[in-house]
Amino acid sequence: MKPRILIVDDDRLFLEQCLDMLVDLDVELLIASSGKEALEITTEKKVDLIILDLVLKDMNGEEILETIKKKNTDIDFIIVTGYATVESVIKLMKKGIFDFIKKPLIPEEFKFSILKCLKQREIIKENKKLKEYLFLYDLGKIITSSLELSKVYDNILIALSNYLPDSGIIIYNADITDYLEVKAFSGFDRNQMIELKDKIIEFINTNLSNRKDSEILNFSTENLKNNVSLKYNNFSVIPFENISEKKGYIFVFTNDISLEKQEGLKFLQKHIKLGIENALTFINAQELAYIDDLTKAYNIRYLFVSLDNELKRAERFGTNVSVLFIDLDFFKRVNDQYGHLVGSKLLIEFTNEIKKCVRGIDTVIRYGGDEFIVICTETDVELAKKVAERLRKRTEECEFLKKDGYSIHITCSIGIATYPIHGTTKTELIELADKAMYRGKELSRNIVCVAEKG
Known part of the structure; x- marks a missing residue:
């Protein structure tokens, strides 16, 4: 997706000049002729960079900066104005603006500042992605670090809780039979689990048991019949199959989960399946020592x-x-x-x-x-x-x-x-x-x- 730049100025001629200067850049340009319009645009659309005049008729540019920064710290600002002192520039720099350019604009200087800002954002974004991948890789290693099944369940809780802090997690699995039971949970007390357990089994039987795919699904907690008292608004269901082709489900309750986090859950889903499969394979090998030779019951x-x-x-x-x-x-x-x-x-x-x-x-x-x-x-x-x-x-x-x-x-x-x-x-x-x-x-x-x- 192209970077989105919003130019905010109540001078129509200046807006047209900016558009002409930036026409050859591979970006999406938006304009706002008032502070109110700028706030509306940033509420409705994702904006990467705002070019902002400090003096507007309806609002002070500094006020616009503070209002938008409170809602979204990820937006960068380049301030342009014909009226500024050294003190005001220092004050704005402390508030996190990327650059300050004095009017009238020099096209080369203006474009250089914008390209420099966009390049820095791209590097930061790539670094964030790399950190996210390394973080997910480490969480995956935690999940698959044990061959003891109960420990694998605990490790899944640790990994998911680290990835989605303040979440509630419940693991259902059927190890030997088709009977689903709670294997581990976090984020709920015992009374909440007693209240939730049967509701979730009913939800699984109604909505999930006939599904053949392993797609992660997202629901509102209103989908739980006779809605129990929960502090969470949504939940994701991570299905998995073990080596016996028995279905298991991990319910992750959150108040908000971004698309990026949903992609991360898909990565962790593969490690969850692998961790449980490895543990069950180990159990099968161990059970040979636990079986009575005559009756084939346990010994x-x-x-x-x-x-x-x-x-x-x-x-x-x-x-x-x-x-x-x-x-x-x-x-x-x-x-x-x-x-x-x-x-x-x-x-x-x-x-x-x-x-x-x-x-x-x-x-x-x-x-x-x-x-x-x-x-x-x-x-x-x-x-x-x-x-x-x-x-x-x-x-x-x-x-x-x-x-x-x-x-x-x-x-x-x-x-x-x-x-x-x-x-x-x-x-x-x-x-x-x-x-x-x-x-x-x-x-x-x-x-x-x-x-x-x-």
Whole structure:
């Protein structure tokens, strides 16, 4: 786009002379014959340079300078006048004018001053762009600096908060299932997140879930149904896909975002996708060490990693986590009657039955032998009891290994402990759920028991 120059003078002859002098410059020329007209033009259009006479009929040139500078410090000024003292020139220089030229104008001097100003602006603009690119590059490095997924989410918050100060950011992702959940956030307190969480999921399902592209979209906060109380006017949605082709979204709430900043978000979007993909690839490699060879459920090594993460998340969002401790009743009889190979096949089938009774976001773990643990995220005691009872009943009614020519009936006993009602550490919850399960064994077996409050 050509540089835009505004010439402000109430002398029509002078305006025509200026236009004649500058006709061969590759610029867009505008004229204003009053201070009021000059203020209107600078409000409506982007102006790079103003050539301003100090003495106008309706306004003082110095007053025009101060008014425009308050609104836009990026505009340069060249003052032209036939009336000036050394003191007035020094005063104007201190107010940030680029140059001062005395009337009558010498064409070569006038053009040289304008070209010098435009060249300086071009250099400053290029320097700003270079600084912006280096800044974005450094932010991209922050995002991709870790292979730990939770750390990647935190790094995304750090990068975006640095790029858009005073913004609110929420990261939604589906790591394994299609269930979207909040992974990290900043700029909101816990109560605001509780209020926002479901509204945003509803917005995603209505406006984003069917989109195939990865374009960054901008919306007004009025688009959130039953508009929650927000200090932000707008939000941008940065979509991304991980290696499992699961959709994720980053919501960036702001009051104003320029076109330049939107371009910067596109650059950071690529690093966000790369950072999450790298972390998930690393997790997939790690999980090979966390999988039980027989049942393909998670093993005990993963129990403490997963439960620790869930407890941290529950503490952050003020939600519950329930631990189900499951033990098959009289499983030894199966091994004694049918042999260990059949017993192993039954454990595989039982693991699949557990997975049918819980959600994709819950974690199924083989604790050892015929003992299993399920970590139920965002699950209170009542919901945990329903899940456990569903599993108990399904196990009781199931004919195991029917396809293999057997029809084995077996039951299970289940103990429940819930954070933070029964315990606040992973060790407490596992031990309390274990004790509740053994209490059920002593009572009758084939039962669900909840941990006793301390």
